[in-house]
Amino acid sequence: MQPLRQFKAKSVSIPAANIDTDQIIPARFLKVTIKEGLGQHLFSDWRYTSDGQPNPNFVLNQALAEGAQILLAGDNFGCGSSREHAPWALVDYGFRAIVSTSFADIFRNNATKNGLLPIVVSAEVHQDLSQQVGAEWSVDLESCVLRDANGNETPFAIDPFSRTCLLRGQDELDFILSHQTEIKNFERKAS
Amino acid sequence: MAKTLLDKIWDQHLVAPEGPDRPALLYIDLHLIHEVTSPQAFRLLKSRGLNVRRPDLCLATADHSVPSSQAEADGRRTYVDSVAEEQVRLLGQHCAEFNIPYHGLGSEHQGIVHVIGPELGATQPGKTIVCGDSHTSTHGAFGALAFGIGTSEVGHVLASQCLLQRKPKSFAITVNGKLQAGVSAKDLILAIIQKLGMHGGTGYVFEYRGSAIEALSMEERMTVCNMSIEAGARAGLIAPDETTFQYLHGRKMVPQGADWDRAVEKWRQLFSDSDAVFDRELVLNADEIEPMLTYGTNPGMSVGVTHNLPKYPDPNHQKAMAYMGFEKTRALTEEKVDVVFIGSCTNSRISDLRAAAQIFRNRTVAKGVRALVVPGSVAVKKQAESEGLDQVFLAAGAEWREPCCSMCIAMNGDQLQPGELAVSTSNRNFEGRQGKGGRTLLASPQAAAAAAINGRVTDPRLFLEVGHAAATSV
Structure with a gap:
């Protein structure tokens, strides 16, 4: 996993609420x-017509979306199934951050484990951001600030542990495995 | 201090406590495994030279990608494609390599992971249970803290038998009164999700309680807990009681003899203290709930079968109605149905099949309707066949298929064609969930069977005591 500290990238919007992992x-x-390689299937049923051609009406097939790494999405993004294939596909496609007013729990957990940053903003900020989609925004995970194209800075909250892992590009398994003694003690007590 | 059931199970499983800078490390008592969300986790283990810490606490089966068609004459099963077959083969290989108990195709215990766990008695009160599957919430029906995890976490649990977790908040859902005749547990949970919306439960663990919940059988409780995730809650809990103990008694993996008595004694302590405080509460009256169907593209969009469809100006609502082709529909009972699917981890247990068979008996599936009945496990299938239910379905013109997830997730070739409308006993009506372009109405087994017979959405109560004549004259 690549460390994620700060980056500046183009944004794109899929405004629907409740975008589930089946989509x-x-x-x-x-x-x-x-x-x-799952990026090729990202949003497949919206992105391709029934004969497998790119659907020109879908935003990711439009020129303005080219190279976008920040996705502005509607409320409750990532609801439904626990499939980690969802963040794998988003990351493989090139996304590094998703901005929404809320995320489903399992998706949020899966995202941060794959270097994909879920950023929660208020409905007002979301509305402002939707007016400048296509512009470049800056994400700074060191200071937990999202800076839009107009220079407006929005602080965002993230679980401190997930933040540390993202900043270091570190997966959680080593941390878990550093608890061998505690795990053994727990098992001894329980048996 | 007064504790909720969630507090009690949580505290009993803390390996390392939560702090501002770190989640808690929670011990996992049962890790359920299936073919779709595990291969990348096993790969991680192997790439790091790690072993499975407690294969004895794992239980694996193949359910998502396996075919529902019968075996060929030579015993071989025909998969939808070689990729699916390879995925299932790889699960068998990984389980053999790491010594994990595996109930694959051909095993008398094979079935949907959330059906076989309880069936075998692997699911027990007070346990922490995880699986790379969001419907792991099903097992909360036994008073177990059970929730879905991603594949990275599957790897964590394989390697350490532990999981990093922030403690969720508690949410009491009290259902007073009594479900009316012809109204099922599925209708109850659809009504709850309708009230809370798709993410009313995000960040919470539900505890279902009240007289209507206590009156439910274990299979009905599983249906309720199964769909907790559809309101955003990762887990749903029901405190164990005599119904729970009776269901579990004598099952393959539960303690026997004196150990059983000790276990039950311990399980009796698993309830929320009377003065425990929940972070949120919702109170419903079961008497007011009628048979429910979804009409939109998420499980929160449901309506009582006798009601007209709601109309909202909200663009998300309009988008859903456009996808479903219901812009001009007044009531769902106007809608002609193409496919009926009875199955899934929500509604594929023996009581579900009995409820459906009651409506199929001595009736015929409407012309042009394809009806599939897919039992949740080999054990359910055998039981149904011993009761002659398979003959009821076949005589009615429905298909009687082999145990798996089938058309709930449409990975194995069982799927809707674009535009087809299904009444389905499964748990998700997302766009394309049952096949690209397919349209899904979620409902109870009774309502699904009634739709199969009438060829259109139908109030199942018309087939039960109230009016056989009225129903068959439609």
């Missing part, structure tokens, strides 16, 4: 046993 990546693409 992010439909279940028929979950038969793979690897996690690489």
Whole structure:
């Protein structure tokens, strides 16, 4: 996992609320046993027509979305299934941060484990941001600030542990495994 | 200090406490595994030279990608494609490599992971249970803290038997009164999700309580807890009681003899103290709930079967109505149905099949309707066949298929064609969930069976005691 500290990138918006993980990546693409290369299936049913051609009406197929790394999405992003294929697909496609008014719990947990930053903003800020989609925004995880194209700075909250892992590009397993003694003691007490 | 049931289970599983800069480390008593969300986790373990810490606390089966068609003459099963077959093969290989108990195809215990866990008695009160599957909330019906996790976390649990977690908040959902005749546990949970919305439960663990909950059978409780996630709650809990103990008694993986008595004694302590304080509360009256169906593209968008569809100016509502093709529909009972699916971890247990069979018996599936009945496990299938339910379904013109997730998630080839409308006993009506372009109405097994017979959305109560004549004359 690459460390995520600060970056500046173009934004794109999919304003629908309750974008579930079946939309992010439909279940028929979950038969793979690897996690690489899933970006091609991101938003597949919205992105491609029934004959497999790019749907010109879908925002990710439009010129303004090219190179976008920040996704502004509607409320309750990532609801539904626990599939980690959703953040894998988003990251493989090139997204590094999702901005919404709220996230589903399992998706948020899965996202941060893959270097994808969920940023929660208020409805007012969300509304402001939706007026400047396509512009470049800056994300600063060191100071937990999102800076829009007009220079407005919005502080955001993130779990301190997830933040540390993201900043260091570190997965959580080493931290868990550093508790061998505690785990053994727990098992001894329980048996 | 007074504790909620969540507090009690949480505190009993703390390996390391939560702090401002770190989540708690929680011990996991049961790790359920299936083919879709595990291969990348096993790969991680192998790449780091790690072992599975407690294979004896794992239980694996194949359910999502396996076919629902019968075996060929030579015993082989035909998968939707080679990728699905490879995924299932790999699960078997990983389980063998790491010594994990595996109930794959051919095992008498194979089935949907959330059906076989309880069936085997692996699911027990007070346990912490995880699985790379959001419907792990099902197991909360036994007073276990059970929730879905991602594949990275599957790897964490394989390697350490522990999980990093922030403690969720508690949410008491009290259901007073009594469900009326013809109204099922599925209708109850759809009504709850309608009240809370898709993320009314985000950040919480539900505890269902009250007279209507206490009156439910274990299978009905599982249906309720199963869909907690559809309101955003990762887990739903019901305090264990005599109904729970009776269900578990004598099952393969529960303690036997004197150990059983000791276990029950311990389980009796698993309840929220009378003065425990919940972070949120909701009170409902079961008497007011009628058979429910969803009409939109998430499980929160549901309506009583006798009601007209609501109309809201909200663009998300309009988008859903456009996808469903319901812009001009006044009531769902106007809608012609193409497919009926009875199955899934929500409604594929023996009592669900009995409820459906009651309506199918001596009736015929309407012309042009495809009806699939997919039992949740080999054990459910055998039980149903011993009761002759398979013959009821087949005589009515429905398909009787092999245990798996089937058309709930449409990974194995069982799927809707674009535009088709299904009444489904599953748990998600998201766009394309049951096949690209397919449209899903979630409902109870009774309502699904009634739709199959009439060829359109139907109030199942018309088929029960009230009016056989009225229903068949539609």
